[in-house]
Amino acid sequence: MQPITRREFVKRTAVAGAMLTSIPAILEACSGSSPTTSNKPSKLTIAAVQGAEDGPLKKVAPMYQSQSGITMEIVEFPYDQLFEKLVTTFQANGSSYDLCMMDDPWMPKFGTMGALQPLDSNFGFTRDSDIPSIVYDVGTWPPPHGPVPPSEQGKSQHLYGITIVGNVEMFMYRKDLATTPPTSWDDVLANAQKFNKANFYGYVIRGKATNPASSDSLPILWSFGGDIFDTSWKVKLDSTESIDAITFLTQTLKKYAEPGAANIDAADRDRLIAIGQAFQSTTWPAEVTGVVEAQGVSQVVGKMGYIPIPKGPGGKGLGMMGNWLLGIPKGSKNGSAAADFIKWLIKTENMKTYVQNGGIPTRTSLLNDPTLGQNNPYFPALAQSLAAQPNWRPRTDQWNAVETIYGTAVNQAVAGLKTPKDALTGAATQIRTAMKQAGYPS
């Protein structure tokens, strides 16, 4: 073998190194798939939230796959990350996802961004009388009722999302212990006092900061006549009604709540209920199916009663929507196929199969189906809650920031770090500043 010069050696080594380092790139380039542009794609990718909400979707998607020949790929993310992933993807107009699951408070952000394909004008979706109108309203942007963000006023309304998880926040209590269900928050307080004892809590507060504390307290805030904004986006979180509501939750009811409520999230609440250590709380359908009524997991199966949110001093109880919708990102190259999948999923017979696999329906006929109700004792309460036009969270693209401020303030009040009045007054000031910066009337 001929000896080579040092310069030649370094050159050859560099070339060899470059070739080796390129191997993964070359392999990747050979195996990488470009977005399908044909009418019938080989695969549809759904960005979904991990948990009880997407479990039934994963179970029925293979049925569609066998019928259509299209591979259904469901990519799961935890709640917070799904939102971040979708925002990132939408900003880049990426085509990673053909369908996306969206919590309904995200609709204002995605609607304002123009991130989704309109389902009505592009794919011929129309309203079905078996599905409550509020379910279509929540997937429509700009919102058909209530205040509209200044930047969105005058835009034409379109349907951008179809609900596949008909979540509405409800109330649960131990019906084996109480003879009658609570109808008002006074009844809730009375039951909490009556049943509270050592190692058995009269009420469970989901008081962890931000989204948990916000979700837990908003139905009480609304039922007491309080709110975050009025109909013209003026902040009313420091109103007497709002302060009374949060005082009721974080001081009056808290006397009978579990210790460390400021750190409790839904998983902890469900555990307390499931092991028979608590009497009552607010709840979401996914908590009922996932834990509270799960055979072999919960010790209180069949012992819980489910009702719409109890009434406040004004005589109204307002549940909160938490629908999960399916939408089609603007960047998707497979819009038609994605729309076909949504249409397939919401057909009555397919939604029934979806419900039999743990899904939460939006169709009134399924919610009132007694055979389905046997395994889903909360269905009547959910049907009532949907029919009563539950509140949705303020339809603003600033909601994430607002929720963080509000949920932190409620958490501070639950933890006893601030009085409810101080916490809400401070939060109101912060929200006014944030909204003014975003172009809303202060």
Added chain:
Amino acid sequence: MRRLGTAVILRSALTTFALGLAGVLYGFPLYWLFVTSLKSKGELFASTVHLIPHNPTFAAYSSVLIDRGFWVLLKNSVVVCVSTVLVTLVVGLVITYPLTRLPVPARLRVGVLNWALSLRFLPPIAVVIPYFAIVRTVQIYDQPIALIGIYSLFNLPFAIWMLKGFLTEIPLELEDAARVDGATRWIAFWRVLLPLAAPGVMAAAIIIFTFAWSEFLFALILTATPNAQTFPVGVQGLVTQFEIIWNDMAAAGVIAMALPLVLMVIGRRYIVAGLTFGVIREK
């Protein structure tokens, strides 16, 4: 004499107690992780906590790998980590060989080593956004190559410094002898230098693999689907909005721990030799 014997026994007892305590402190979390992975959801929701599972089941492993499809993420992790190790070692050797074996100007050598050191101190969070933008621009978002690139970059300083220590320790005369016998520089490198440096290269490979295996931030930001997602990204998804799936998470933890642990056990001799190689003398 008796007092001396008592002191020895006491010291021995104290040492045994201290080591036992340390063993429990280190071992119990691993034990708890393993037994949790063997518990059913019903047992996890029991009012009383059991140290030993009443009805042990491997259902959580099946749930994680099959039902949730994490085996794909596991495969991605292996591909990304093995590629990272190969790329890092090759580039590391390309850089360290001239620094240690050729008459490179001292300024250049010090400059390269300082650059590598500064890269090591760079917090990943500082580069995640610009790197994300680059990845988007060159259209490798959600592709394993994006992770291989950044992992190799961040592990390169470690490889350079570690390999430099090993190569420096191997006498130049050995290579010169091979060249006198007619070997080219490449043959001398391949047949003489590399076998001698093998323990160090193996140690570096295992440590780089372990670093890449547990990386989370870039894997989370630079991937979107199971096409490129790695195992740690899947594991964190087991904390859902309404539930923490403890047994699945524990099973995923055991699986995630298994491969680096096996590698460590297999290569412990190399790692110990590698990490102690060159600690005495610095050229």
